[in-house]
Amino acid sequence: MNFEHQQLAGGSWQKLSLVEQMANIGSEVERAIKWKDKANHDYAEKAFFRALELIDLTVDDKKNITRLKEILRTREIFSDFFAGSNVYGSTAAGWQKYFYSFNFAARF
Numbered sequence: 001m002n003f004e005h006q007q008l009a010g011g012s013w014q015k016l017s018l019v020e021q022m023a024n025i026g027s028e029v030e031r032a033i034k035w036k037d038k039a040n041h042d043y044a045e046k047a048f049f050r051a052l053e054l055i056d057l058t059v060d061d062k063k064n065i066t067r068l069k070e071i072l073r074t075r076e077i078f079s080d081f082f083a084g085s086n087v088y089g090s091t092a093a094g095w096q097k098y099f100y101s102f103n104f105a106a107r108f
Contacts, residue, residue, distance in 0.1 A: 013054075013057045013058070013061065014061050014062075014063070017106075018058070018061075018063070018064055018067060019102055019105045019106050020106045021054070021057075021058045021061070021064075022058070022099065022102035022106075023099070023102040023103045023105075023106040024054055025051055025054045025055055025058065025074075025099070025102075026098075026099025026100070026102055026103055027099075027103075028047050028048075028050045028051035028054060029047075029051050029078065029095055029099055030096065030099065031043075031047035031050075032044050032045075032047035032048040032051055032082060033092045033095065033096070034047075035047055036082070037092070044082075048082050048083065051078065052075065052078075052079070055071065055074065055075045055078075056075075058071055059071055059072065059075075074098075077090055078090070078095065081095065
């Protein structure tokens with residue numbers, strides 16, 4: 001599999017805590033939202049796929065086994081928001097609020 005985040009996929013992702021992993025995912029989600037709002041569909045799609053890649057790396061990280069339900073639900077709902085029909089009724093502001101908590105926690 002070709003990874004956009006080669007170094008992270010090579011093992012450094014597992015060295016991060018779950019909070020740090022989620023904060024990094026949030027950065028890609030934020031980029032996807034930003035580029036979608038600016039109607040730059042190419043950049044938005046690339047950021048979307050990078051976010052999914054980071055989520056998948058988080059799922060594969062053995063220390064996160066007890067949090068798989070939340071992580072996989074996040075993947076499902078974000079995919080629906082960004083590329084689906086948004087049946088869950090997600091909003092950009094809701095995603096920003098969700099990931100802001102991880103960004104805040106990762107700083108301390």
